[in-house]
Amino acid sequence: MRAHLAVPASRLTEVAGAILLLCLTLLGVYLCIDLRDIAWQNARRNALTLLSVIEEGVGHNIRSYDLSLRTAAHAAAGTDGAALATELRRLAAFNAAAIGAGLGSIAVTDREGRVIATSDPGTLPMSDLSGLPEFQALRAAPDSGLILKGPSRSLLTGRQIIRMSRAVALPDGSFAGIVTGALDLGQFHARFDRLRFDDGLIVNVFHQDGTLLIRVPSKRDALGRSISAGPGYAAYRASERGEFIGRSYLDGAMRLYSFANLEDLPLIVTVATSVESIRAHWIFKAAIIAALMLGLNILSFGFMILVKREVGRHAAAAASTRAANAALTVLARTDGLTGLPNRRSYDEHFAEAWTQAACFGTPLSLLIVDADHFKQFNDRFGHRRGDDVLRAIADCLRGTLPTGGLGFRIGGEEFVALLPDRDAAAAGAVAESLRRAVVNLQIAHAPEVGGLATVSIGVAGVDPRSGEAPETLFLSADAALYAAKTAGRNRVRTAPPAARILPAAVA
Structure with a gap:
C-alpha cells in the first residue's frame, strides 16, 4: 500500500491512460470481429435457407415431370396412336395445373426414333429424333432410367431447354422408343429471379457429371x-x-x-455467396467502429495529456508550497542579518539539548557573547558598519565552535553558543578562542574604548541531573557575562558551580 501511494501521480495517470486506450482498442477489435462473424453466420444461414427452397422446388418439379414421363412411357407401350395422343394431352394439362409454366411438351417416338405423338398439337413435330444422344443411350440400355441432357435448343420449340428422356419398353422388355420432355430454362430463370437474390449470390444446378444446367443470375456463356x-x-x-x-x-x-x-435425381444444387459480398456487409460498419474508436482514443489521449499536465502543475504547486513553507520555517528561525539561528530557534534547540543531556547524563554548557561598546560603534561609524561587525562576530562564532556546537543571535549585539557534551572548563576554552578570533579581525573602534572591536563572553556549565531548572544555565552565563564587562570587557568569565543564580533571585 505504501509503495502504491509512493508512485507519482503523473505515472499513475500515464498507466491509467494507457489501460484506457488499450481497452478501447480491444473493444473496437472485438466489435469488428463480432461483425465479421455475424456476417458469415448470416451468409451461411441465408445460403442454407435458399438451398432448401431451391432443392425442394427443383426436385419437386423434376420429379413431377418425370412421373408424367413414366406415365407416358407406360401408355406408349400398350395403346394405339390416337389414345396415346389423348393421354399425352391429359398429362400436359395435369402438369400445367400441378407444376406450372416452364415445362415443355412431351413427345413419344417409335423404336426408329420417329415422333408418333406429342402433348401439344400446335407444335410442329420433328419427324426423327434418332440423332439425339439420349435416344442412342436408351436404345442401347433401356433400363438406364431418367436421362437429363442440356442445356440445348429444343428441336420442337427452338427454346433453351434441358431434355428429360426415358425408354419406352414393351411388356417383354424390348426397346420400343423413347418418351422425352423438356424444362424451359427461361421459365426457370424467371421463377428464380422472383426470389430477389442478394448481390454476390448465385444459384447453380449441375448434372452429376459436372455440367452446368441452370445458373441464376443467368450467364449464357457458362451454361x-x-x-x-x-x-x-x-x-x-x-x-x-x-x-x-x-x-x-x-x-x-x-x-x-x-x-x-x-435424392434419386442426377442433379447437384449449389448456392454460392461471394466472399466480397460477405465482407461488404461488415467491413463498412467495422470502418465506422474503427473511426469511432480512433476518435475516442485521440480524445482519451488528449484528456490524459491534460490530466497529466494538471497533475504536474498541481504537484509543482504543492512542491513550491512545501518549499515556500520550508523557507518560511527557516526564515522564522533564522536571523536575517547574520544567517545564524534566532532566539526562537535557540529556545527549541535548548529544550532538546537539555532533554538529551538529562537522558544520557552528559554535561551542557552555554556561552553568551556580547559586542563591547556596540552603541558607540554605531554612533561613530554608522549602522551599516555596525552590521558588518555583527556579521564578522557571527563568522568567528561559526569558525570556533566545535562539532555539535550551535551558535545563535538572540537579539541586538548579543549571541549565544550551546555546547552539548562539554563542561564549563571546555566551554571556557572555546570562549577564549572566540574572543581572540574577534580581536584578530582588527576591526577599528574609537580610541577611547581601546581602538578595536571586541567581545565579552560569559560561560556556564551544568549537569542536568543535578535537579537544577533549565533557566538556571542561561542566568548563570548572563551573570558571568556581566562579570566580564565589569572587569573591563574583552574578557571571558565562567560562572562557578556554587554561584548558580536561581530564577527567584533574578529580580
Whole structure:
C-alpha cells in the first residue's frame, strides 16, 4: 500500500491512460470481429435457407415431370396412336395445373426414333429424333432410367431447354422408343429471379457429371460448361450435402458454397455467396467502429495529456508550497542579518539539548557573547558598519565552535553558543578562542574604548541531573557575562558551580 501511494501521480495517470486506450482498442477489435462473424453466420444461414427452397422446388418439379414421363412411357407401350395422343394431352394439362409454366411438351417416338405423338398439337413435330444422344443411350440400355441432357435448343420449340428422356419398353422388355420432355430454362430463370437474390449470390444446378444446367443470375456463356476438373466438383461428389470456401472453376471468384445432391435425381444444387459480398456487409460498419474508436482514443489521449499536465502543475504547486513553507520555517528561525539561528530557534534547540543531556547524563554548557561598546560603534561609524561587525562576530562564532556546537543571535549585539557534551572548563576554552578570533579581525573602534572591536563572553556549565531548572544555565552565563564587562570587557568569565543564580533571585 505504501509503495502504491509512493508512485507519482503523473505515472499513475500515464498507466491509467494507457489501460484506457488499450481497452478501447480491444473493444473496437472485438466489435469488428463480432461483425465479421455475424456476417458469415448470416451468409451461411441465408445460403442454407435458399438451398432448401431451391432443392425442394427443383426436385419437386423434376420429379413431377418425370412421373408424367413414366406415365407416358407406360401408355406408349400398350395403346394405339390416337389414345396415346389423348393421354399425352391429359398429362400436359395435369402438369400445367400441378407444376406450372416452364415445362415443355412431351413427345413419344417409335423404336426408329420417329415422333408418333406429342402433348401439344400446335407444335410442329420433328419427324426423327434418332440423332439425339439420349435416344442412342436408351436404345442401347433401356433400363438406364431418367436421362437429363442440356442445356440445348429444343428441336420442337427452338427454346433453351434441358431434355428429360426415358425408354419406352414393351411388356417383354424390348426397346420400343423413347418418351422425352423438356424444362424451359427461361421459365426457370424467371421463377428464380422472383426470389430477389442478394448481390454476390448465385444459384447453380449441375448434372452429376459436372455440367452446368441452370445458373441464376443467368450467364449464357457458362451454361453447358463442365466443372468436373475443378476441386469443387470433388467436394460435391464426396458427400450428399455440405459447405466449403473455394474459387470458382468457371470465373475464379472466391465464394462460400452450400450444396446438396438431390435424392434419386442426377442433379447437384449449389448456392454460392461471394466472399466480397460477405465482407461488404461488415467491413463498412467495422470502418465506422474503427473511426469511432480512433476518435475516442485521440480524445482519451488528449484528456490524459491534460490530466497529466494538471497533475504536474498541481504537484509543482504543492512542491513550491512545501518549499515556500520550508523557507518560511527557516526564515522564522533564522536571523536575517547574520544567517545564524534566532532566539526562537535557540529556545527549541535548548529544550532538546537539555532533554538529551538529562537522558544520557552528559554535561551542557552555554556561552553568551556580547559586542563591547556596540552603541558607540554605531554612533561613530554608522549602522551599516555596525552590521558588518555583527556579521564578522557571527563568522568567528561559526569558525570556533566545535562539532555539535550551535551558535545563535538572540537579539541586538548579543549571541549565544550551546555546547552539548562539554563542561564549563571546555566551554571556557572555546570562549577564549572566540574572543581572540574577534580581536584578530582588527576591526577599528574609537580610541577611547581601546581602538578595536571586541567581545565579552560569559560561560556556564551544568549537569542536568543535578535537579537544577533549565533557566538556571542561561542566568548563570548572563551573570558571568556581566562579570566580564565589569572587569573591563574583552574578557571571558565562567560562572562557578556554587554561584548558580536561581530564577527567584533574578529580580
